Amino acid sequence: MAGRESFLRLSLRPGTHSGAWRRALHGCVVAGLVTVTGIAGIGPVLAGDPAAGKAKSRPCITCHGKDGIGTSPIFPNLAGQKSMYLMQQLRAFRDGRRPSEVMGVIVRTLSDKDIEDLAAYYESLDPAGARPE
Amino acid sequence: MAGRESFLRLSLRPGTHSGAWRRALHGCVVAGLVTVTGIAGIGPVLAGDPAAGKAKSRPCITCHGKDGIGTSPIFPNLAGQKSMYLMQQLRAFRDGRRPSEVMGVIVRTLSDKDIEDLAAYYESLDPAGARPE
Numbered sequence: 001m002a003g004r005e006s007f008l009r010l011s012l013r014p015g016t017h018s019g020a021w022r023r024a025l026h027g028c029v030v031a032g033l034v035t036v037t038g039i040a041g042i043g044p045v046l047a048g049d050p051a052a053g054k055a056k057s058r059p060c061i062t063c064h065g066k067d068g069i070g071t072s073p074i075f076p077n078l079a080g081q082k083s084m085y086l087m088q089q090l091r092a093f094r095d096g097r098r099p100s101e102v103m104g105v106i107v108r109t110l111s112d113k114d115i116e117d118l119a120a121y122y123e124s125l126d127p128a129g130a131r132p133e
Numbered sequence: 134m135a136g137r138e139s140f141l142r143l144s145l146r147p148g149t150h151s152g153a154w155r156r157a158l159h160g161c162v163v164a165g166l167v168t169v170t171g172i173a174g175i176g177p178v179l180a181g182d183p184a185a186g187k188a189k190s191r192p193c194i195t196c197h198g199k200d201g202i203g204t205s206p207i208f209p210n211l212a213g214q215k216s217m218y219l220m221q222q223l224r225a226f227r228d229g230r231r232p233s234e235v236m237g238v239i240v241r242t243l244s245d246k247d248i249e250d251l252a253a254y255y256e257s258l259d260p261a262g263a264r265p266e
Contacts, residue, residue, distance in 0.1 A: 073217035080260060084206035098231060127213060127260035 047113075048083055053121025056114055059106060068122050069129040080127025086119035180246075181216060186254025189247055192239060201255050202262040213260025219252035 057064075060078075065071050068079030078086065092098035094107045094115075110118070190197075193211075198204050201212025211219065225231035227240045227248075243251075 070215055070218065073215050074221055075215070076218045077214055077260070081210055082203055082206050082208070085203065085209045088207055127210070127262075129260075 048087075048116035048118075048120025048123075050117070050121040050124040053117035053119070056118055057121055060118070063102075064122075065129075067129045068125040077127070077129070078122040079125035079129055081122055083116075083119035083123035086122055087115050090115045090118065181220075181249035181251075181253025183250070183254040183257040186250035186252070189251055190254055193251070196235075197255075198262075200262045201258040210260070210262070211255040212258035212262055214255055216249075216252035216256035219255055220248050223248045223251065 063071060063075040064078050065075075068081075069077050089098060090107055090110065091112075093100055093103040094110060096104065107115075196204055196208040197211050198208075201214075202210050222231060223240055223243065224245075226233055226236040227243060229237065240248075
């Protein structure tokens with residue numbers, strides 16, 4: 001944790017970094033604050049329902065597996081992945097900020113609630129790939 | 134496998150889908166072919182060296198953990214992730230195809246060999262997060 005704290009302190013000192021590094025460090029500061037507020041219980045409440053997510057995950061199975069393990073070397077494993085990261089990425093695919101012809105089409109009709117449920121479901125799966133019942 | 138085969142057959146029938154869906158299905162067909170050629174041993178040889186990747190992973194630890202488990206809710210776990218997916222994403226960050234202020238800066242100086250080594254290292258880690266020695 002000492003490393004992270006000094007990293008955050010470093011990033012808050014203005015004028016010591018190039019623009020690109022400053023932007024990168026700013027991203028890390030935002031991430032750190034998200035973590036801190038999340039731990040303190042004042043962050044956004046994650047309302048995802050794993051059971052609802054499971055029901056909504058049928059279109060994902062072809063590529064990401066029934067157990068959340070990718071069915072090809074280029075399809076990522078999702079089992080046990082952090083739900084907040086998954087939500088962030090699903091929204092980015094949907095909104096075009098993470099360009100992907102495949103994912104962009106598949107997620108374009110998802111609501112925020114669908115995304116929360118799917119993220120909660122995949123986070124709940126065994127990262128080693130034990131098959132859910 | 135039957136599902137995947139019918140999915141591929143479906144995608145090869147021309148004129149039955151909208152442009153967006155056709156592009157998405159085309160992506161899946163390409164992915165399927167990568168899988169098939171990989172299984173048949175005629176795909177690209179993965180030359181990544183996990184030991185070299187471990188040595189190169191120091192800048193990744195702050196966010197992705199010593200054990201490949203993200204240190205914040207928005208930093209993804211990398212432990213046990215498929216190396217081909219990791220290589221693809223690292224190249225996409227480096228080349229700007231996956232826009233990210235944080236990752237774009239961090240990976241911009243990586244060579245293809247660095248990316249192969251890092252991907253092999255993270256794939257070799259326990260997805261449940263057992264700490265490497």
